[in-house]
Amino acid sequence: MGTIERKGNSILVADGVFPDDLPRLCAALHRAIGREEDLQIGLDFSECTALFQSTMLPVIPLVVRYREMQRITFVLRPPVDRDLGRLFLNTNWAHHIDPGNHPPNRHSQGHMPALRFHGDGEDGQEAILERVLELILGTLDTSRDMLKAVEWSLGEIMDNVPMHAESPVGGFVQATAYTGSNSVEFVVADAGIGIAASMGQDDDQAALRDAITEGVTRDRERNAGNGLFGSYQVAALSGGEFEIRSNRGVLRRVGAGGLRTWSPPAPYLGTSVRCKIGLDESGLLERALRFRGKPHDPPHDFVERAFENDSGLLVMKMADRASSHFGSRKGGRHIRRVVENLLRDHPAIVFDFKGVGVFTSSFADEVFGRLFVSMGPRAFMTRIRMRNVDPTVEGLIDRAIVQRTRLGSQETDQE
Numbered sequence: 222m223g224t225i226e227r228k229g230n231s232i233l234v235a236d237g238v239f240p241d242d243l244p245r246l247c248a249a250l251h252r253a254i255g256r257e258e259d260l261q262i263g264l265d266f267s268e269c270t271a272l273f274q275s276t277m278l279p280v281i282p283l284v285v286r287y288r289e290m291q292r293i294t295f296v297l298r299p300p301v302d303r304d305l306g307r308l309f310l311n312t313n314w315a316h317h318i319d320p321g322n323h324p325p326n327r328h329s330q331g332h333m334p335a336l337r338f339h340g341d342g343e344d345g346q347e348a349i350l351e352r353v354l355e356l357i358l359g360t361l362d363t364s365r366d367m368l369k370a371v372e373w374s375l376g377e378i379m380d381n382v383p384m385h386a387e388s389p390v391g392g393f394v395q396a397t398a399y400t401g402s403n404s405v406e407f408v409v410a411d412a413g414i415g416i417a418a419s420m421g422q423d424d425d426q427a428a429l430r431d432a433i434t435e436g437v438t439r440d441r442e443r444n445a446g447n448g449l450f451g452s453y454q455v456a457a458l459s460g461g462e463f464e465i466r467s468n469r470g471v472l473r474r475v476g477a478g479g480l481r482t483w484s485p486p487a488p489y490l491g492t493s494v495r496c497k498i499g500l501d502e503s504g505l506l507e508r509a510l511r512f513r514g515k516p517h518d519p520p521h522d523f524v525e526r527a528f529e530n531d532s533g534l535l536v537m538k539m540a541d542r543a544s545s546h547f548g549s550r551k552g553g554r555h556i557r558r559v560v561e562n563l564l565r566d567h568p569a570i571v572f573d574f575k576g577v578g579v580f581t582s583s584f585a586d587e588v589f590g591r592l593f594v595s596m597g598p599r600a601f602m603t604r605i606r607m608r609n610v611d612p613t614v615e616g617l618i619d620r621a622i623v624q625r626t627r628l629g630s631q632e633t634d635q636e
């Protein structure tokens with residue numbers, strides 16, 4: 222349990238802070254601010270030793286609502302701990318709490334920082350979704366179907382915010398890829414009316430159980446009531462985790478088949494959904510997304526939009542990757558992982574070098590050298606095709622393959 226103490230206009234958050242500490246943090250904010258306006262509130266995380274997106278992301282819409290609706294200024298003291306201090310910047314938590322002092326972070330590894338969306342098409346809900354899918358493809362091991370299950374679930378949970386929440390600050394979303402457990406966790410939170418109010422019920426716990434039940438919706442004309450049901454199924458069948466906090470209700474999946482709801486010590490004035498999906502389960506999509514007894518296969522997916530050409534061939538347009546991936550081994554590893562994942566469900570992929578004149582030799586080694594060694598020459602030459610290769614690029618690829626063949630798959634110094 223973390224330490225949360227309010228001292229006048231300052232809130233101290235110390236030690237290791239976990240999701241079940243969230244109600245006390247909400248209560249401390251409420252007691253410090255209430256309905257007042259134009260206050261300055263200190264948020265002191267300096268002695269914090271552990272903190273996760275499952276705790277912090279839900280705090281962000283509340284803080285932003287106080288700032289934008291009641292003109293509250295938050296002054297952040299980030300953790301003294303170096304790693305945790307860096308996490309505050311990389312995740313955008315610092316930016317959303319105290320934007321005057323912390324610009325947004327656009328580059329991140331292993332996670333997608335906290336981003337805001339309104340669902341009006343302007344702020345790229347679609348782009349956020351694609352960032353999460355690209356993160357998974359380049360960091361974890363996934364089949365195309367598993368990626369589809371994540372795409373469907375995150376899309377549904379995000380869609381619910383503009384559709385039902387009436388949140389004055391829109392929604393916030395953050396995602397993290399866990400390589401150890403080959404799973405992805407995302408959290409979507411808003412500062413809206415909550416699930417019970419949206420469904421016209423007054424018992425929060427009962428409303429949460431209803432919300433994850435097939436076919437339960439507030440509006441039978443427009444919606445099917447499958448979004449939370451299907452997402453819960455995907456999380457549960459993949460051995461993952463699922464948790465909703467909405468006003469005076471918490472719902473959490475506990476172990477296989479277990480579901481618990483309870484009333485937290487203080488309300489969460491909005492809705493926060495946390496969903497962790499394991500990617501190792503095969504055939505999950507068909508088992509998890511079953512509505513009225515029939516399997517539901519979402520017709521278009523990210524792989525189709527991002528990689529398939531008109532004849533169904535997978536194409537990686539290398540020019541699009543130049544600025545984000547060409548400079549480093551890390552970028553190279555990302556591309557290699559994407560290719561390895563795509564080749565699980567496809568016979569071949571085309572690298573299109575149109576508009577590409579050069580890249581670093583360490584990038585070439587991570588992608589072409591290592592793919593050649595791990596796949597073997599014959600599979601490499603039949604499954605990896607190249608198009609629009611100019612002589613410089615050809616030289617870089619050849620050299621990478623020759624050198625890597627000599628070294629084998631041993632590690633290279635990180636850069």
Ligand SMILES: Nc1ncnc2c1ncn2[C@@H]1O[C@H](COP(=O)(O)OP(=O)(O)OP(=O)(O)O)[C@@H](O)[C@H]1O
Pocket residue numbers: 377381382384385386387411413414415416417419420432433437438439440443444445446447448449450492
């Ligand atoms: N962020 C939210 N804020 C408020 N209410 C919500 C939120 N998300 C879901 N709900 C409520 O939970 C109900 C169930 O959500 P769910 O996504 O399962 O179905 P739906 O959105 O009604 O239908 P579908 O997703 O199939 O179009 C919604 O009808 C709505 O009343």
Ligand SMILES: [Mg+2]
Pocket residue numbers: 377380381444447448449
């Ligand atoms: Mg929905």
